[in-house]
Amino acid sequence: MTKLKWGMIGGGEGSQIGPAHRLGSGLDSLFEFCAGALDHRPDEGRAYGQRLGLASDRAYGNWQEMLAGERDREDRIDLVTVATPNSTHFEITKAFLEAGFHVLCEKPMTMTVEEGEDIVRTAQSSGSICAVNYGYTGYSLVRHMRAMVQRGDLGKIRLVNAEFAHGHHADAADADNPRVRWRYDPAQAGVSAQFADCGIHAMHMASFITGQEVTKLSADIVSCIDSRELEDDAMVNFRMDGGTVGRLWTSSVAIGRQHGLGIQVFGEKGGLRWTQEQPNQLFWMPLNERLQIIERGEANLSPEADRTTRVTIGHAEGMPLAFANIYKDLSEAIIASKEKRPTDPAADLYPRAEDGLRSMAAVKAVAESGASDAAWVDARPPMFRT
Ligand SMILES: NC(=O)c1ccc[n+]([C@@H]2O[C@H](COP(=O)([O-])OP(=O)(O)OC[C@H]3O[C@@H](n4cnc5c(N)ncnc54)[C@H](O)[C@@H]3O)[C@@H](O)[C@H]2O)c1
Known part of the structure; x- marks a missing residue:
């Protein structure tokens, strides 16, 4: 099976939550890490992205560059994770949804109720999945x-x-x-x-x-x-x-x-x-x-x-594996939408923009x-x- 293509905004070197997303998205070989704007400092973000294996033209300096770079590619990313500080979630999530990307946004999804309603409406009108990382x-x-x-x-x-x-x-x-x-x-x-x-x-x-x-x-x-x-x-x-x-x-x-x-x-x-x-x-x-x-x-x-x-029973499973289950659900939802079939109900449990x-x-x-x-x-x- 071809892997889905995944990108990340935020989660740069030394960030708290970036590694858990990279572990979670990669765990079941369902997603391939293809693009990122990982840091608020463009050069550090580009360099770290390349150290993590991104191609130089897909290790972006900021999210606007990433949106412009990914939008028209034939092999563009299927899902983007937004793991930046809270006050940036709304703007980034809305822009990627409007461009037809599926988004997994870190919590809190927005700063206000009005922005939250806007994201719900944007996801509905774009037909894209907007998930929120209540990873636990x-x-x-x-x-x-x-x-x-x-x-x-x-x-x-x-x-x-x-x-x-x-x-x-x-x-x-x-x-x-x-x-x-x-x-x-x-x-x-x-x-x-x-x-x-x-x-x-x-x-x-x-x-x-x-x-x-x-x-x-x-x-x-x-x-x-x-x-x-x-x-x-x-x-x-x-x-x-x-x-x-x-x-x-x-x-x-x-x-x-x-x-x-x-x-x-x-x-x-x-x-x-x-x-x-x-x-x-x-x-x-x-x-x-x-x-x-x-x-x-x-x-x-x-x-x-x-x-x-x-x-196996008796060996610990922890937080990155819980995140991996959100990614596993999302992979099924994205593939189902590509194949225009209903999502497997057992996988339809990822937290939504409505949450x-x-x-x-x-x-x-x-x-x-x-x-x-x-x-x-x-x-x-x-x-x-x-
Ligand atoms: N779901 C969870 O369990 C969980 C746990 C921890 C944090 N979070 C959430 O994750 C988000 C990030 O938290 P953190 O603790 O990793 O923060 P952090 O400060 O440790 O890391 C933030 C990262 O984002 C980068 N960044 C900042 N602005 C950016 C921008 N405009 N474009 C690209 N990159 C940018 C920074 O350079 C840094 O690498 C927060 O919204 C937080 O609430 C969720």
């Missing part, structure tokens, strides 16, 4: 949780409890470090810091697993470090359209917590617990029975879990609620309120 939904056992909820193992879902709390910005003496400070500055970060950075992953995961959307929320937000204008900790209560009650804690000052992403789902017939730092075990307790540990890769899991596991938009509406709602003493506010994007 690619974990095999997260897919299995979703399948268990869908097939009714837990019965009606009463509660979901999600966390994304780390301690990496807890040092008050480091608060003025420019790499940390911008995140809490509204001029650069928008209306929210910690919720927009991490909380949206946890909230999206709650929707992904339960199959329900958040309708309203109430947020208690604080800045534990006084010099910060935006929140470094938030406790968010929310309600979902299927009746589930949601609780979410996100923090960047939780010393001792490392990545700190986890989720618990409690239904009438059982409860599930999963944490991203031990992603190969899922804790499952059916009502009135014993607590059980489900291992990634064991027999008789769901087709969704089987499809997204590669390494990115819902996150932006939740970000806005958290900021509004937080500013009004945790009042309950509508968390739906205006275009989904009818």
Whole structure:
């Protein structure tokens, strides 16, 4: 099978998320890395691209050059990943969608709800795929949780409890470090810091697993470090359209917590617990029975879990493999669209522009609620309120 052609914007040398995308996209030999504008410094971006194996005419100095260079090539890229800083996502994603490219955009997809609605409309009118990298939904056992909820193992879902709390910005003496400070500055970060950075992953995961959307929320937000204008900790209560009650804690000052992403789902017939730092075990307790540990890769899991596991049971699979599952889904969706056939339903699970938009509406709602003493506010994007 011919590999799909893949390009990347951002993710330059030393970036946090660039390597995980390159590992994820390359893992199943489905994509070939063909083009990139990897760095905000054109020369460094070109040089690094070539060191990674790009041809010199496809190691671009900036994304505008890349768009112009790729647009009319017969062998142009099939998919571009946007892994630049947040405030650039909207402009780059919109331009590539308008030119008919499929896009995987890093989160948060945009800075505002209005931009998010614009991206959803642009993707719809262009017919291109716009995915958003809620990459943690690619974990095999997260897919299995979703399948268990869908097939009714837990019965009606009463509660979901999600966390994304780390301690990496807890040092008050480091608060003025420019790499940390911008995140809490509204001029650069928008209306929210910690919720927009991490909380949206946890909230999206709650929707992904339960199959329900958040309708309203109430947020208690604080800045534990006084010099910060935006929140470094938030406790968010929310309600979902299927009746589930949601609780979410996100923090960047939780010393001792490392990545700190986890989720618990409690239904009438059982409860599930999963944490991203031990992603190969899922804790499952059916009502009135014993607590059980489900291992990634064991027999008789769901087709969704089987499809997204590669390494034998007992050997760890981690975050780049979860990202690889998003790329695997996207490869199936892109090939299906080329062949004008429906996408395999088991692969049709990658997060969409609509999910990115819902996150932006939740970000806005958290900021509004937080500013009004945790009042309950509508968390739906205006275009989904009818
Ligand atoms: N999905 C996830 O789990 C996850 C995890 C971490 C970061 N992210 C997201 O990924 C994005 C990047 O984060 P990061 O931590 O890798 O940032 P980073 O600062 O470590 O790296 C950013 C990279 O983008 C390059 N860049 C900046 N502006 C550019 C431009 N205009 N054109 C081309 N390249 C440009 C920089 O030179 C750098 O190489 C952010 O939106 C962040 O929220 C997502």
